[in-house]
Amino acid sequence: MEEKHFxxxxxxxxxxxxxxxxxxxxxxxxxxPKEAAIIMKYLMAGKNAKIKRDRYEKNGEHIPSFxxxxxxxxxxxxxxxxxxxxxxxxxxxxxxxxMSAEKWDDIFTQAEALGILFILLAGGxxxxxxxxxxxxxxxxxxxxxxFTNGTxxxxxxxxxxxxxxxxxxxxxxxxxxxxxxDRRGAGTYQTLVARMDRLKSNDIPFAASVTVTxxxxxxxxxTDFVEWLSSKGCRVLLFVEYVPIDKQTxxxxxxxxxxxxxxxxxxxxxxxxxxxxxxxxxxxxKYTGGCLAAGRSFFHINANGNAEPCPFSPYSDINLRDxxxxxxxxxxxxxxxxxxxxxxxxxxxxxLLFEREHEVARLLADCRQS
Numbered sequence: 001m002e003e004k005h006f007x008x009x010x011x012x013x014x015x016x017x018x019x020x021x022x023x024x025x026x027x028x029x030x031x032x033p034k035e036a037a038i039i040m041k042y043l044m045a046g047k048n049a050k051i052k053r054d055r056y057e058k059n060g061e062h063i064p065s066f067x068x069x070x071x072x073x074x075x076x077x078x079x080x081x082x083x084x085x086x087x088x089x090x091x092x093x094x095x096x097x098x099m100s101a102e103k104w105d106d107i108f109t110q111a112e113a114l115g116i117l118f119i120l121l122a123g124g125x126x127x128x129x130x131x132x133x134x135x136x137x138x139x140x141x142x143x144x145x146x147f148t149n150g151t152x153x154x155x156x157x158x159x160x161x162x163x164x165x166x167x168x169x170x171x172x173x174x175x176x177x178x179x180x181x182d183r184r185g186a187g188t189y190q191t192l193v194a195r196m197d198r199l200k201s202n203d204i205p206f207a208a209s210v211t212v213t214x215x216x217x218x219x220x221x222x223t224d225f226v227e228w229l230s231s232k233g234c235r236v237l238l239f240v241e242y243v244p245i246d247k248q249t250x251x252x253x254x255x256x257x258x259x260x261x262x263x264x265x266x267x268x269x270x271x272x273x274x275x276x277x278x279x280x281x282x283x284x285x286k287y288t289g290g291c292l293a294a295g296r297s298f299f300h301i302n303a304n305g306n307a308e309p310c311p312f313s314p315y316s317d318i319n320l321r322d323x324x325x326x327x328x329x330x331x332x333x334x335x336x337x338x339x340x341x342x343x344x345x346x347x348x349x350x351x352l353l354f355e356r357e358h359e360v361a362r363l364l365a366d367c368r369q370s
Contacts, residue, residue, distance in 0.1 A: 038165040045117060045141045052115030063329065066118035066298045067111060068311060071132045072098060073303040075125040077149050080183045098303045101131040103321065107301065108139045110325040120145050122311065124303065127152040137164035145170045147209060150195045151188065162202050169199065170207040170238070175219040193232075200233035207236035212262060212280075213252040221265035226273060239266065239280040243312050243351045282351055291343040291352045294334040307331060313353035315364045333367045 053063040111119060119142055126133070127148050136144045143166050150171045161167050173192055174180040180189040199206050208229055210220045219225055220239070229237060239262060244250045254262065266278050282291065292298060293310035300308040306316035307328035317333040328334075337343055340363060342356055353360055 042117075042143055042166075045143075048141075049112075049115040049117040052113070054115075056114065061326075061330070062295070063114050063116065064295050064298045065116065066120065067116060068120045068122055068298055068300045069104070069107070070122045070124060070300065070302050070311065071104060071126050071129045072124040074128050075123055075149075076128065076151060077125070077184055077188070079149075079185075099305050099321065101129070101135045103305070104132050105135045105138075107320055107325060108136065108142060112139060112142055114325060114329075116142070118143050118145065120147060122147045125149055125152065127157060130157075133160065133167065137167060140164070140166050142166060143168065145207065147172065149184065149188070150192045153195045153198075158198055158202060158204070161199070161204050168205070168207060170209050170236075171195065172209045172211070174211060175216040175225065179216050179219060196232040196234075204233075205235045206233060207238060208234045209238045209240060211242050212239050212254065213242040214254060214258060215252065217254065217258055217261065221262060221269070223269070223272060226269055226276070230273060230276060234276070236277040236279070237269075239278070241280070241282060241351070243354050290345055293353060294337045294343060295329045295331075296338070296343060299329070299334065301328075307334075309334065309337060309353055309360070310351070312351045313357070313360055315360055317364060317367050332370075333364055336363055336367055 049065075053065070056063045108119065119136075121133070121136065121144050123129075125148060126146050133144075133146070136142070137160065145168045147170045150169070150173075153169065161169055171192055172184075173189065174183045177189040180192065181187065196206070210216070212220060226237065241254055241259070241262075242249075242252050244253045262280060266280055269276075269278050290296075291310075293300075293313065298310070300311050301320060302308060302314065302316075305320040306314075307318050307320060307323075308314050308316045315333070316331075318328050318331040320328060337360070340359075342353065342359060342363065345352060
């Protein structure tokens with residue numbers, strides 16, 4: 001069977017799933033008024049954001065629809081095979097020059113003015129930056145998925161997520177108890193389950209993020225695992241293909257055949273669980289004409305303010321301390337990545353820019369010399 005027979009075009013899929021969520025929110029508005037209100041609010045915010053982006057588009061300036069912001073380089077876990085630790089983008093030495101909460105406040109303000117609706121907060125472990133999250137809640141027209149290992153999600157954070165529904169916890173796990181504890185540390189799975197139960201008891205919807213490897217592919221795409229997540233209150237499941245940190249971990253990256261299994265499984269799950277949203281990264285990108293990084297649909301801001309193509313390609317020629325967000329979007333480096341075709345094509349294992357790391361590095365060196 002050809003891919004087009006089992007792939008649902010992403011924008012159509014998202015539209016249908018959001019429609020289902022709206023329908024469900026309306027039906028449950030009496031029992032879950034907060035959820036109904038937030039969905040309606042962000043439908044309107046999304047329309048207004050698109051109007052802003054369209055205005056820039058008419059003037060020849062493309063604005064990405066979302067950003068990934070790593071607000072800290074610190075993390076309280078040391079997961080096996082972590083790209084950030086291996087690439088030295090995570091660790092205490094990376095926190096000394098981290099941007100202040102006030103600077104992040106300014107970036108969030110600029111993003112809203114440009115028509116950006118989503119800012120994914122990552123790290124490190126973003127819950128280590130309580131000051132930034134308290135700033136984020138003030139930007140209530142922006143939606144902030146918070147990618148967290150969940151271990152620091154205490155009662156105070158529970159109140160923050162409950163009161164401010166523009167913060168959406170995205171809990172990271174690796175599959176079942178053994179798979180999660182083996183990669184993230186003993187007891188992590190049990191802690192995550194407790195956090196999920198607390199979120200559900202307070203009617204706080206959450207998402208889950210799974211790093212898909214050759215070792216957990218069958219587990220995390222299985223209906224039993226997804227049914228369990230759904231029963232815990234999970235509304236969105238994001239499959240992130242593993243990016244190898246070196247040649248020794250290359251065997252964990254999905255092969256072409258295994259990516260096909262992931263895609264087929266994802267489509268089957270979309271049919272079986274209509275009230276959930278299933279996304280994959282970078283799997284969905286192959287249907288959009290290549291990599292979506294470097295400002296095509298998003299780019300990454302690291303904890304120190306560097307504007308990078310994506311978290312897996314930590315190269316930059318511009319820093320947000322000294323430049324505006326709009327200047328970063330149109331950075332010379334980002335433009336050259338597009339012009340030289342480095343965003344075109346399909347990845348073979350993990351990430352397109354990661355595979356072309358040496359070409360990316362050479363291009364950045366050329367940009368700095370020109």
